[in-house]
Every structure is written in structure tokens, then in C-alpha cells.
Amino acid sequence: MDEPGWLDAQEDRAWRGYRRMRRLLDLELARELMQDAGLSEPDYDVLSDLSETPEQRLRLSELADRMLWSRSRLSHHISRMQQRGLVTREVCATDGRGSVVVLTPAGRQAVEAAAPGHAAAVRRHLIDRLTPAEVAALGTLSQRVIDHLTGRPTARSEAED
């Protein structure tokens, strides 16, 4: 079929809308999170991922992979969070090179204090603006894009190009 250069009106609307939504949502969620809980979004994401593990701890590289961050970025960020007492570092028992990021009680308390408000904000600004069908569509659409970008084969509707 025709080699696609540009986006048509509908596609352009979706692309521009998506980016504008992203930006506005980021700004608002970050603003509320900082105001209500004193955490940046990256802070919250780190704490949240850690708190979801049974032992409240993760290898640095494992955490970096989950968050799609570089090890360097995470290492720097953990250093800063460590200064604030939200996490600590431990040497990995099974790998002398490795370090393990551990949630402190203060860190745990911080996420737990932040989580309800943050979830409510996500709901208020995004989820509650969407119909159930749109929520479902966003979920499946995202997953399909993720699969494509991570090299997993997924069908869109009929054929892959």
C-alpha cells in the first residue's frame, strides 16, 4: 500500500492529543504529589516498586529494569533518596558486586501516606474522565505498543507489516 509519510487528520489529532495529555497529566500529578506527600514522581515510582515486593527490597539492576531506567540514573537517584532516609543500600549476599535497595520504615511510611492520594489523583484526572470502554482500549492499545517495542510479536488485527 502507499508508503505512509504523514499522519492524516485523525491520526494527527490522536498524536498531538496524546502528547498534550501526557504533559498536562504529568504536570498536575507531579504537582499534587509534591504538595501532598513531598515526593517527586520518580521518588514515588521507586518507593512504589519496592513496596510491591514481598521483602521490600530489590537488586539495583532489577529495579532499574522494571523502571526502564539506566543503572546510572537509578544509582544517583538512590543516593539522593538514601540521604533523605527513604531507602538504604545493602551488599548482595549472592553476588559481591551487587547492591540491594531496601525500603526503610520511613520510606514505607512515605509511600503508604502518598499512595491513596496519588491513586485518587490518577482516578480524578484520568480514569474518571474515560468511559469503561476507553479504559479497556487504553489498556489493550498500550500493551500492543509495548509488545511491539519490546520485540514481542503481536497481531494488531490481521497482519503484521
Add this chain to the structure above:
Amino acid sequence: MDEPGWLDAQEDRAWRGYRRMRRLLDLELARELMQDAGLSEPDYDVLSDLSETPEQRLRLSELADRMLWSRSRLSHHISRMQQRGLVTREVCATDGRGSVVVLTPAGRQAVEAAAPGHAAAVRRHLIDRLTPAEVAALGTLSQRVIDHLTGRPTARSEAED
């Protein structure tokens, strides 16, 4: 007692998926854009917005508002792009305080060289992964969230909460 704020499984899937898609899409589009055109996404956005104006120029504040950037951020960024010869600054004719960001021929050439590849990447990684219905849904859904965040009254389906 479960709080009204939490996300159910479907909503959580949409939210996590959205964020992961965002991140992966950013990484890939930025990577390709840098590799193919030597531009960062912020660079491209600035050049793109400028090139869409009839006179290839915009007041700094006008550009900042369109991009949802702070004036400070844009001022810094324009300085850097100016160093690279992509844009210039002029004093505003109608307002002695103001400055006008102007696309240089080199800047114009840079966007024009970058645009087809970037559009193709957006298509390849996002648009072409979506059904037409999903593209449409993303457009309307985004617009509704934008309207809400910018204080515009919009109905979701029938009533506002």
C-alpha cells in the same frame, strides 16, 4: 473498607500500560530522532512549532505556552539552540521587553530533514499498532482529559461527577 480511590484490575492495567508505553515510546523515538537527525525531542518540538507558523517566528512566551514549558526553560533551551545556529532571537517590535524566536534557514532545513523520518517512526511504533477505532478513541479520550485539566467543561458520557 476499600477506598473509592483505588484502581481496579482493569484500570490498573490501563494506567501501568499507559506509563510503560509512554516510556518505551519516548526512548525509541528519541533514539531514532537523535540518530537520524541529530535532534532531541525538545529540539524537534521547538523547531516543529516554529515551522508551523506562517512567519517562522513566535514570541518566546507564545511558544512557551504552546509547548507547556516554563519561560525559563524555553529561554535556556533557545540559548542552546541559538549556539547551534538553529534559531535566532530578535527584539519584539511591538513590545520592548519581548523577544521573538526565529527559525534560521539551517533550523528550517533541520526540521524538514527530520520530519518525514520522525513521522514515519510515530506511525511505525504507535499509529500502525492501533486499529482505526483505537486511534479515534485515543484522540477523543486525550481531548477529554486535556479539557478537564485545563478547566474546560466537558461531558464524559452524560454527567460530570
Add this chain to the structure above:
DNA sequence: GCAGTTTGGTTGACATGTCATCGATCGGCT
């Protein structure tokens, strides 16, 4: 066991973004 390579993480230099502040206009008001 042990050299060579790979991997996990840290570090420092640098690029980018944020925040508060500042000087210079502009605009409204008298």
C-alpha cells in the same frame, strides 16, 4: 587455579530542567 572477558554498580563531567530573583518595560491610573 588463572588470565581474559563480561557484568554490576559507582563515579565525575557534563547536559538539561527547575526555581527564585532581577532589570526592564508596559499599562493603568491619577
Add this chain to the structure above:
DNA sequence: AGCCGATCGATGACATGTCAACCAAACTGC
């Protein structure tokens, strides 16, 4: 005209993210 508060944009200090170089421990093959 002359003042006052508001706005525009620049700037510097600082926070954050990126990139490449590095060290130490782990793997590999002999």
C-alpha cells in the same frame, strides 16, 4: 506626565538525567 503593579525574559544556583570511564567481582575456557 509620573507612579505603581504586573508582565517579559534573562540569569544563576541548584536538582536531576545522561554518558563514558572505571573498579571489583563473577564467569569462561584452558
